[in-house]
Every structure is written in C-alpha cells, then in structure tokens.
Amino acid sequence: MFDEETQRALMQEFFSENREALDRIEQGLLQLEGMPSNQPLLHAIFRDMHTVKGNCRMMEFIRSEELAHTAESLLEHMRSGRLRIDQEIGSLLLQVLDGLRRALQIIEQSGAEGEIQFTGLLRQLERIIARAESMETVVEEGAGEPEGEAAEELLLPGGRGGEAEAVAGRSDSIRLSIERLDALLNHVGELGAGFNQLKYALSRQPTQIEPAMEGLGQQIQTLQDEVLRYRLQPIGPVWETFHRLVRDLAVQTKKKVLLELHGEETEVDRNALIVVKEIMGHLLRNAIDHGIELPEQRIESGKSPVGRIHLSAEQRQGQIYLEIADDGRGIDVQKVRAKAIGSGLLTEDRAWELQEAEIFRLILLPGFSTAEQVSKISGRGTGMDVVQTAVEQLGGTISISSVLGSGSRFRLRIPQTMAIVPVLLVRAWGENFALPQSGIVELLSYHGAEVAEHVQGKMGAPMLRVREHLFPLVVLAQVLAWGEKKEDPGELTEQLRGWPALHVVVVQSEEQIFAVAVEQILEPANLVIKPVGSLFSGIHVLAGTTVLPDGSVAFLLNVAELLQS
Amino acid sequence: MSKKRALVVDDSSLARMMVRKIFSTRFTEWELLEAKDGEEALAVAGGEIHLALLDFNMPGMNGIELAEKLMVQYPGIALYLVTANIQERMQQKADALGIGFIKKPIAEHKLVEIMG
Numbered sequence: 249m250f251d252e253e254t255q256r257a258l259m260q261e262f263f264s265e266n267r268e269a270l271d272r273i274e275q276g277l278l279q280l281e282g283m284p285s286n287q288p289l290l291h292a293i294f295r296d297m298h299t300v301k302g303n304c305r306m307m308e309f310i311r312s313e314e315l316a317h318t319a320e321s322l323l324e325h326m327r328s329g330r331l332r333i334d335q336e337i338g339s340l341l342l343q344v345l346d347g348l349r350r351a352l353q354i355i356e357q358s359g360a361e362g363e364i365q366f367t368g369l370l371r372q373l374e375r376i377i378a379r380a381e382s383m384e385t386v387v388e389e390g391a392g393e394p395e396g397e398a399a400e401e402l403l404l405p406g407g408r409g410g411e412a413e414a415v416a417g418r419s420d421s422i423r424l425s426i427e428r429l430d431a432l433l434n435h436v437g438e439l440g441a442g443f444n445q446l447k448y449a450l451s452r453q454p455t456q457i458e459p460a461m462e463g464l465g466q467q468i469q470t471l472q473d474e475v476l477r478y479r480l481q482p483i484g485p486v487w488e489t490f491h492r493l494v495r496d497l498a499v500q501t502k503k504k505v506l507l508e509l510h511g512e513e514t515e516v517d518r519n520a521l522i523v524v525k526e527i528m529g530h531l532l533r534n535a536i537d538h539g540i541e542l543p544e545q546r547i548e549s550g551k552s553p554v555g556r557i558h559l560s561a562e563q564r565q566g567q568i569y570l571e572i573a574d575d576g577r578g579i580d581v582q583k584v585r586a587k588a589i590g591s592g593l594l595t596e597d598r599a600w601e602l603q604e605a606e607i608f609r610l611i612l613l614p615g616f617s618t619a620e621q622v623s624k625i626s627g628r629g630t631g632m633d634v635v636q637t638a639v640e641q642l643g644g645t646i647s648i649s650s651v652l653g654s655g656s657r658f659r660l661r662i663p664q665t666m667a668i669v670p671v672l673l674v675r676a677w678g679e680n681f682a683l684p685q686s687g688i689v690e691l692l693s694y695h696g697a698e699v700a701e702h703v704q705g706k707m708g709a710p711m712l713r714v715r716e717h718l719f720p721l722v723v724l725a726q727v728l729a730w731g732e733k734k735e736d737p738g739e740l741t742e743q744l745r746g747w748p749a750l751h752v753v754v755v756q757s758e759e760q761i762f763a764v765a766v767e768q769i770l771e772p773a774n775l776v777i778k779p780v781g782s783l784f785s786g787i788h789v790l791a792g793t794t795v796l797p798d799g800s801v802a803f804l805l806n807v808a809e810l811l812q813s
Numbered sequence: 814m815s816k817k818r819a820l821v822v823d824d825s826s827l828a829r830m831m832v833r834k835i836f837s838t839r840f841t842e843w844e845l846l847e848a849k850d851g852e853e854a855l856a857v858a859g860g861e862i863h864l865a866l867l868d869f870n871m872p873g874m875n876g877i878e879l880a881e882k883l884m885v886q887y888p889g890i891a892l893y894l895v896t897a898n899i900q901e902r903m904q905q906k907a908d909a910l911g912i913g914f915i916k917k918p919i920a921e922h923k924l925v926e927i928m929g
Contacts (some may be wrong), residue, residue: 250834250838252873254834254838257830257834258827258830258831260833261826261827261830262827265825265827266825292872294870295824295870295872298870299824299825302825302895302897302917302918303827303828305897305917305918306828306831306917306918355928476904488902491902491905491906491909492905493904494909495904495906495908495909498908498909498910498911499908499909504884504909504910504911505909505910506877506906506909506910507906507909508883537822543911547888552881552884552885553885553888554881554884554885554910597858709929805825
C-alpha cells in the first residue's frame with residue numbers, strides 16, 4: 249500500500265525499533281532474575297515484547313509475530329503473579345530474543361522470514377503457559393452465582409470466578425465441596441457449644457480443670473478461625489462482572505462512566521459475597537441512573553464528561569467495609585425531606601430535627617424515590633429498600649453521605665464471617681441477649697447517687713453523661729417491649745434517675761455513639777449465630793439467634809436498629 | 814478554514830510512522846500530531862484536536878486513562894483505541910466511555926471509514 253521509498257523507511261524503523269526493544273528486554277530479564285517481583289520492570293519488559301509483536305504484525309512477519317505473541321502471553325502470566333521467573337523461564341526467554349534477532353537478520357538480508365521456524369521454542373513456551381493456566385480454573389461460575397447448584401467446588405485458599413486472575417502461584421490449593429465445608433463448620437460449632445456447656449457445668453470446682461480448659465478453648469478457637477477462613481473468597485471476581493453492567497448501562501443511558509476498583513483482594517464470606525454482589529449491583533445501577541449526569545450536563549457544571557464510580561473494599565478487625573462513591577449530582581437533602589413530609593413518613597417538625605445523614609437514610613425506606621421520572625433501569629423507588637433488607641440480613645449497617653452537585657457515597661459495614669460472632673451477653677426484660685462485640689465502645693456501671701448524676705433529660709429524652717459527652721440512652725427492656733405500653737420519655741428519664749444501679753453498654757453504630765441500659769452485664773462469648781426464624785424476621789432489632797451454654801436461646805441484637813426503635 | 818487536527822499516541826515509533834505515512838498520502842487536509850505516551854500527548858501545544866488514535870499498552874498511563882483526560886481537554890474529540898487483541902473487559906471499559914476501536918495494525922480503509 250506504500251511506495252518503495254516509504255516501505256524502505258518503514259523497514260528501517262522496524263529494524264531499529266525492534267533491536268532496541270530486544271536489547272532492553274534482555275537487560276530487563278537479567279535484572280529480573282535478581283528481583284523477580286519487581287513489577288515496574290516486568291511491565292516494561294512486557295510492553296517491549298508487545299511492541300515487537302505489534303511491529304512484526306504491522307510488517308506481516310507472521311512467524312516472528314507468533315513467537316513474540318507467545319512470549320508475551322508467558323510474560324502476562326508473570327505479570328499477574330501466576331508465574332515467577334526462574335532459571336528455566338529466564339533461559340527460555342533469552343532464547344526467544346535470540347530467535348527474534350536471527351529472524352531480523354534474515355529479513356534484513358532477504359526481505360522475508362524465509363525458512364525460519366520456531367517450533368521447539370513455541371512448544372516450550374506453551375508448556376509453561378499451560379502449567380500456569382492449570383493453576384487457575386475450577387470455580388468458573390463460582391463467586392457471584394446464586395446458591396444451590398449440586399456439585400459446587402471451591403478452590404482453596406484462592407477461590408476465584410469469572411475472568412479474574414488467580415492469586416500468585418497457589419499450587420498448594422486444595423479442593424473441598426461446599427457441602428463438606430458446611431458440615432465441618434457445623435461440627436466445629438457444636439464442639440464450641442459443647443465446650444461452653446462443660447465449662448458452665450464445671451464452674452463450681454474450677455482449680456484443677458481451669459488450665460486444661462483454657463488450652464482446649466484456645467484450640468477450638470484456632471480451629472474455628474481456620475475453618476472459617478475456608479469460606480472466605482476474594483471480592484474481585486464478583487466485581488469483575490460489574491464492568492459489563494457498567495458498560496451496558498452507560499451505553500443505554502448515553503453516559504460516560506469509568507469504574508474504578510480498589511481492594512479486590514479483600515476476602516468475604518462466600519454466602520455474604522452473593523448478597524454483597526446484589527447490594528453493590530443495585531447501588532451501581534442507582535449511581536449510573538440517578539447519580540452520574542449526561543456528559544453535556546457534566547461539562548456545563550465544570551466536571552469531566554466522564555463520571556467516575558469508585559468501588560472499594562477493606563477488611564478491618566473482622567469487619568468488611570465496602571464503599572461505592574460516585575462523582576455525580578448527589579442527593580438533594582431538601583427534596584428528600586419534602587418528599588418524606590409529603591408522603592406522611594415524617595411530620596414537619598421531626599423532619600427538621602433530623603441530621604442530614606438520617607435524612608439520607610430515608611431513601612432506603614420502601615417506596616421512596618426522589619428521581620423525577622421512573623426509569624426503566626432502576627425503576628420506581630430504585631429498590632433501595634431491597635438494599636436495606638439485604639444489609640440487615642448480613643448483620644451489617646449502611647450509611648449514606650452526599651454533597652449536592654458533587655456526588656454520593658454509600659458505606660457498608662458487614663461482618664467478615666457470618667457464622668461465629670464474638671458477642672457480649674447481657675440480660676434485659678428477663679431474657680438473655682447478645683450484642684456483637686464489634687459495636688461495643690465500653691461498659692459502665694453506676695450505683696446509688698451516681699445514677700442520677702449521669703442520667704439527664706434532653707428535650708424529654710433520656711441521655712447519659714459519660715465524662716464530658718452526652719449520649720442518647722436507650723433502655724433495652726423498653727425497646728423490646730413490643731406491643732406493650734411504652735413509657736413517656738420524660739417519665740422514663742425520671743424513673744431511670746431513681747434506679748439503685750444502672751448498667752450500660754456504650755455502643756457505636758454507623759452514625760453515632762449511644763448507651764444501652766441493661767439489667768445485667770453477663771460475659772463475653774464466641775457464639776454460633778443462626779438466622780432468626782420467620783416468626784421474628786420482621787423485627788429488625790433481632791439479627792439472629794444462638795444457643796447459650798445453659799441450653800437456652802438468646803437473640804443477637806442489631807445495634808444500628810436499637811436507636812431507630 | 815484551518816486544517817483539522819488528529820493525534821496519534823503510540824510508544825512504537827514504527828506504528829506512529831505508519832500512521833504518519835497514511836496521513837501524508839491519503840489525508841492531506843489533516844494535520845497530524847504525534848506523541849509517544851500519555852504525558853506527551855497531554856502536553857501537545859494548544860488548539861483543537863478532532864480525532865485521536867490511542868495505543869492501549871504504553872508506559873505511564875494506558876490508552877483508556879489517556880482517553881478520559883483528552884475528553885476533558887478537548888470536548889467533542891473522537892477517540893479510538895488501537896489494539897491488536899481486544900480483551901472483553903477492555904472493550905467493556907471503552908464502550909462505557911464511548912470510545913471506538915480500531916484493530917492494529919491500522920488499515921487505511923478503516924481510517925477512511927472513521928474520518929469520512
């Protein structure tokens with residue numbers, strides 16, 4: 249397609265650029281052997297091989313192209329951590345360079361690749377690539393799929409799904425059916441419960457038995473932790489599927505959207521992962537549909553035409569923190585407030601008392617939508633109440649912040665493992681209850697005159713003064729008195745001030761710190777939590793049930809809901 | 814009317830040369846600017862740019878990251894990602910940003926098609 253002179257110039261460029269790139273690759277490989285995990289170096293080598301391949305393709309030297317392409321595939325596996333340079337790989341890649349140089353020489357002399365063949369080199373490269381690829385596979389439709397397939401299998405510990413990349417060289421993985429894993433987990437749970445019962449029975453003659461019991465307890469704990477870890481899977485593969493979702497929605501809505509992911513390696517309980525996918529999918533849809541503006545509107549308001557959505561996950565102290573933030577139009581707090589008043593959800597007075605964060609939470613209520621038009625994508629009410637329900641199901645919390653004009657941020661916190669939860673046992677209303685330890689700030693007890701000194705009324709509601717801070721005070725028995733007559737807040741404050749003793753658990757929910765008054769603070773424990781039965785499923789304050797050492801059943805409380813009630 | 818301007822960004826000088834040759838024989842009404850990576854592309858001096866052909870694999874920012882920045886700098890620019898093998902995920906990302914694709918090596922007829 250070019251004249252002779254142009255063709256000659258292109259060939260000259262082809263030779264000089266390829267030779268330079270091959271020299272750099274050689275230097276790089278030699279350095280890499282001394283520092284196998286140097287990512288920038290690996291990227292540079294990969295890019296140079298990619299350039300060589302592209303150049304061969306442009307000039308139609310297909311055998312050189314095939315060799316460079318196969319070498320590039322091998323480098324790609326090194327880049328993603330599935331392979332590490334060793335002597336075998338190092339020498340093979342150096343042989344590839346020699347082969348490509350030889351081809352350049354032949355082309356320079358004859359203008360064509362001639363008889364040159366790379367069969368042996370290609371076979372060796374492919375053998376190593378096949379080895380790398382056999383390390384991944386298994387959970388092809390794993391992570392994100394609904395439960396219930398008969399023969400599910402997990403790759404441990406780096407279970408994966410979709411196109412995502414497996415974690416570095418995990419050749420020491422094992423396979424285990426989910427069914428077996430669940431059975432094992434149950435056994436361990438029972439073992440823990442048995443131990444608790446034994447400990448309870450022996451508690452009256454402790455001297456000899458105590459140390460042995462402590463040791464046993466620790467073993468069980470270790471075993472539990474270990475088994476629970478089997479259930480954890482990285483969130484990355486689930487997120488991978490979102491690229492397609494974002495693409496489809498962006499095309500459909502004529503918006504431009506860039507999805508950014510952070511913390512793909514964060515591990516979440518497999519069951520939770522399925523729900524997390526649903527929740528984040530909902531929030532993502534919502535962000536594109538209602539958050540991100542059309543490119544013209546964005547330019548008008550001085551923004552990049554491309555809307556950004558940032559997903560992040562992080563594990564801290566047994567909790568998973570998930571965040572989805574967009575740089576779209578944000579939520580109009582006034583609109584939400586007006587709508588809440590208009591639809592009778594709130595009285596006008598109450599609406600003006602609420603903090604901004606609490607107003608935003610209103611959008612999680614069933615049937616609430618501020619979008620002016622019902623959209624095909626996220627529909628009326630955008631299904632945000634589904635999000636709320638799902639988060640509760642996981643025993644987690646959700647909070648929303650938003651700045652009008654600059655974007656919204658949804659923060660979720662869920663427990664990393666769902667089966668065994670460290671709790672504090674308390675007594676109220678004649679029953680035992682469990683509070684998740686993750687939400688507890690401190691435990692306080694006041695006696696006699698101290699009680700009245702620390703309990704105050706503020707606009708009728710009881711408050712607890714702790715050092716210089718004033719926290720809302722919730723009486724657990726009151727919260728739990730379903731259907732029964734509740735005390736007037738003012739009267740309640742007066743009653744509380746007269747109590748001979750006051751035991752409180754100071755807790756932190758997503759938005760604030762508050763105090764929960766209980767009849768008795770019992771003891772901390774690690775308990776196997778089961779979902780609440782359907783009879784109680786509408787009561788949001790209850791997050792699960794558990795069997796206590798004495799065989800009685802206790803409810804796990806949802807801290808975030810205590811204050812709402 | 815002043816010439817329309819196109820930008821080619823590729824770390825392969827052969828690839829840039831190829832595009833340059835096509836432009837100088839076929840699209841003489843266009844002025845072609847060249848850059849070897851994203852940083853250089855963004856530093857290209859002033860004026861309007863109507864079309865950009867971007868390599869994906871480059872040192873520094875990749876083609877998609879560069880595309881987003883160019884959209885800000887040149888609203889209305891037509892953007893094409895030039896790649897040899899298009900991964901599904903990359904295709905989805907580009908689609909979500911409204912970026913087109915051209916298979917590498919660039920064929921002349923393909924350029925005629927997109928440049929009208």
